[in-house]
Amino acid sequence: MPRWGMVIDLDKCFACQSCTAACRMENNTPPAGKDQAGMGRTILWNEVLPFVEGEYPNVKATLLPRPCMHCDNPACIKVCPVQATYKNEEGLVLVDYNRCIGCRMCTVACPYAVRYFNWYAPEWPEDLKAHLNPEPEVQPRPKGVVEKCTFCVQRLRQARETAEAEGRTFQATDYVPACVQTCTAHARYFGDLDDPDSLVSKLAHSPRAFRMFEELGTQPKVFYLKQG
Amino acid sequence: MEPKNPFTKAILAPVRKISTGDTLLWGTLLVLLLAGGAAWTWQYIEGLGITGMNRPVYWGVYITNFVFFIGLAHSGTFISAILRIAGQSWRAPLTRAAEAITLFSLPFGAGSIIIDMGHPERIFNLLFYGRYQSPILWDVTAVSLYMLSSIVFFYLSLIPDIALCRDRLTGAPRWQHRMYEVLALGWNHSPEQYRRLEKALDGMAVFMTMLVVTVHTVVSWLFGMTVQPGWHTALIGPFFLLGAILSGTAAVVIVLALLRKAYRLEKVLHLGLFNSLRKLLITFVLGWLYMMIAEHLTIGYSSMTEEMVVLTDKFSGAYAAVFWSMAALVFGVPLLVFLFKGKNNIGWMVFACVLINIGMWMERYIVIIPTEASPRLLTVMGQGSYLPALPEILITVACFAGMALLYAVFTRFFPIVPIWETAQELPGHAHAAETSPTGD
Numbered sequence: 001m002p003r004w005g006m007v008i009d010l011d012k013c014f015a016c017q018s019c020t021a022a023c024r025m026e027n028n029t030p031p032a033g034k035d036q037a038g039m040g041r042t043i044l045w046n047e048v049l050p051f052v053e054g055e056y057p058n059v060k061a062t063l064l065p066r067p068c069m070h071c072d073n074p075a076c077i078k079v080c081p082v083q084a085t086y087k088n089e090e091g092l093v094l095v096d097y098n099r100c101i102g103c104r105m106c107t108v109a110c111p112y113a114v115r116y117f118n119w120y121a122p123e124w125p126e127d128l129k130a131h132l133n134p135e136p137e138v139q140p141r142p143k144g145v146v147e148k149c150t151f152c153v154q155r156l157r158q159a160r161e162t163a164e165a166e167g168r169t170f171q172a173t174d175y176v177p178a179c180v181q182t183c184t185a186h187a188r189y190f191g192d193l194d195d196p197d198s199l200v201s202k203l204a205h206s207p208r209a210f211r212m213f214e215e216l217g218t219q220p221k222v223f224y225l226k227q228g
Numbered sequence: 229m230e231p232k233n234p235f236t237k238a239i240l241a242p243v244r245k246i247s248t249g250d251t252l253l254w255g256t257l258l259v260l261l262l263a264g265g266a267a268w269t270w271q272y273i274e275g276l277g278i279t280g281m282n283r284p285v286y287w288g289v290y291i292t293n294f295v296f297f298i299g300l301a302h303s304g305t306f307i308s309a310i311l312r313i314a315g316q317s318w319r320a321p322l323t324r325a326a327e328a329i330t331l332f333s334l335p336f337g338a339g340s341i342i343i344d345m346g347h348p349e350r351i352f353n354l355l356f357y358g359r360y361q362s363p364i365l366w367d368v369t370a371v372s373l374y375m376l377s378s379i380v381f382f383y384l385s386l387i388p389d390i391a392l393c394r395d396r397l398t399g400a401p402r403w404q405h406r407m408y409e410v411l412a413l414g415w416n417h418s419p420e421q422y423r424r425l426e427k428a429l430d431g432m433a434v435f436m437t438m439l440v441v442t443v444h445t446v447v448s449w450l451f452g453m454t455v456q457p458g459w460h461t462a463l464i465g466p467f468f469l470l471g472a473i474l475s476g477t478a479a480v481v482i483v484l485a486l487l488r489k490a491y492r493l494e495k496v497l498h499l500g501l502f503n504s505l506r507k508l509l510i511t512f513v514l515g516w517l518y519m520m521i522a523e524h525l526t527i528g529y530s531s532m533t534e535e536m537v538v539l540t541d542k543f544s545g546a547y548a549a550v551f552w553s554m555a556a557l558v559f560g561v562p563l564l565v566f567l568f569k570g571k572n573n574i575g576w577m578v579f580a581c582v583l584i585n586i587g588m589w590m591e592r593y594i595v596i597i598p599t600e601a602s603p604r605l606l607t608v609m610g611q612g613s614y615l616p617a618l619p620e621i622l623i624t625v626a627c628f629a630g631m632a633l634l635y636a637v638f639t640r641f642f643p644i645v646p647i648w649e650t651a652q653e654l655p656g657h658a659h660a661a662e663t664s665p666t667g668d
Contacts, residue, residue, distance in 0.1 A: 078362065084353075104287065113283070113284060120275040
């Protein structure tokens with residue numbers, strides 16, 4: 001079984017946010033509208049977060065793309081009372097929208113703030129509605145449940161189906177999430193962390209590699225390559 | 229043979245004398261309760277979006293209410309169970325009044341969790357798929373067990389008095405008399421019955437004491453088990469428990485004063501009770517201060533970056549006003565009142581106890597919100613903020629109104645002072661004379 005992981009090279013990323021846009025189209029996350037966005041209720045499975053340190057004139061800004069970390073020891077799964085959020089055998093942290101009771105304990109517990117709550121039933125403007133992704137895994141989520149980045153789990157299924165249809169064995173390189181595919185600067189790498197020869201595995205062992213909040217013991221499977 | 233209690237008449241007097249004042253009060257409370265019900269329906273249809281909750285403040289006043297009402301519920305168990313084990317016989321006249329607070333605040337504590345859920349109709353998923361790794365399930369288990377045991381404990385000690393109602397209130401409407409008959413379970417004041425009842429209550433008191441400690445500790449672990457700054461401390465359990473007992477005991481003072489006044493129970497709910505409660509409250513207020521210092525000094529002294537963000541917010545930032553007024557309301561003013569004005573003065577006692585409960589609600593709020601508003605990852609992007617919206621306010625008011633309504637109605641149908649427990653003499657064994665009220 002592959003153990004899916006991602007590496008993001010912060011030297012290459014120039015924060016164009018195309019990952020965020022691609023994610024939105026791939027995974028049918030609804031536009032929040034101005035009022036809701038003002039309340040911080042926008043649902044963005046992938047976000048590019050600006051970290052501004054220091055005060056003028058000594059300001060340092062770092063831009064950090066943040067998908068779900070798909071932790072090996074996830075804080076969200078521990079606290080879910082009904083096992084609506086779970087880790088599958090390939091290490092992907094997923095949500096069962098039909099089981100989630102909307103208690104939001106996972107959103108409170110996740111230190112990476114990757115989990116989003118559906119405050120209202122999702123709505124799309126007519127023009128956008130025609131372009132929703134028809135895949136079953138990303139059908140619009142009902143109000144009152146939590147959702148999050150899945151590393152585009154529907155693409156994994158599609159890749160497996162394609163491989164089977166073409167009569168060949170599925171390769172870890174057959175599948176990438178939408179943010180990785182779209183990344184303008186080729187800053188994102190995706191693959192099997194358990195395969196020592198895979199590019200992600202090698203990059204994850206690079207001296208530049210770090211993980212967010214390593215000290216919390218969550219064991220994220222998203223690695224960053226330091227800037228500079 | 230009935231228990232010999234010179235105050236039986238006085239205690240039974242308020243039962244089923246429903247006055248115009250009662251009707252007005254009940255009506256008002258019912259309207260407030262229904263308004264909350266309407267707000268909840270509105271929220272159920274529209275989604276939690278109509279509240280002020282947001283990202284990162286995912287939990288707001290509903291969770292605050294949950295912690296507060298469960299805390300309030302600790303009054304009864306403390307007075308009845310813990311003081312029972314400790315052999316504090318002075319508590320006898322106020323046991324039922326205190327236990328009734330437990331009984332009637334628990335549904336609103338537990339209910340607040342359900343109100344906070346995005347999918348309340350999926351509540352049974354907790355049974356089907358419940359997973360004990362989650363603190364929410366610990367809460368659900370502990371609180372429902374607590375609710376169940378409180379009902380049993382309360383009912384057991386009510387049986388002899390229901391039997392008295394059955395025998396004495398023969399003029400009551402048929403349905404009501406029938407209710408007493410059924411609920412009295414054929415109690416006939418035999419010595420053996422009293423012996424067994426005392427034994428059962430003693431046994432349950434031990435169990436309830438363990439439960440009361442567990443319940444509020446588990447409630448705090450909803451927060452303490454996460455790695456979030458401000459929550460992740462081992463002290464949060466004992467601190468929540470002590471706060472619960474403080475606000476619960478303060479609530480007992482308020483309720484006693486109201487009952488005494490409204491139902492002319494001055495002789496039974498005598499001043500001595502207030503003086504005893506005053507001593508307890510001084511201890512709890514000082515204990516609360518101790519916890520407060522222990523917690524904040526540990527955090528402040530070690531000054532870890534993310535912990536300091538939350539601490540600074542409370543001490544001098546966005547939440548400073550709430551934090552310091554909370555400290556004044558829970559500790560500063562009440563302690564001065566208890567020490568210098570409270571003795572032999574019910575008015576001052578009630579004043580301080582109202583302040584304590586307002587302060588304790590604010591304390592729950594100040595534990596929950598600032599940590600959420602400054603999460604590790606988002607702090608650098610800007611502070612989260614939260615203000616409760618109309619439905620949240622309506623539902624909060626409704627919780628308090630609902631609790632008061634249940635309490636008010638109960639006192640018109642059942643004696644709020646336990647007649648048999650305050651009796652000078654019980655069939656079968658000479659009841660300790662000092663447990664009976666000494667009118668002063």
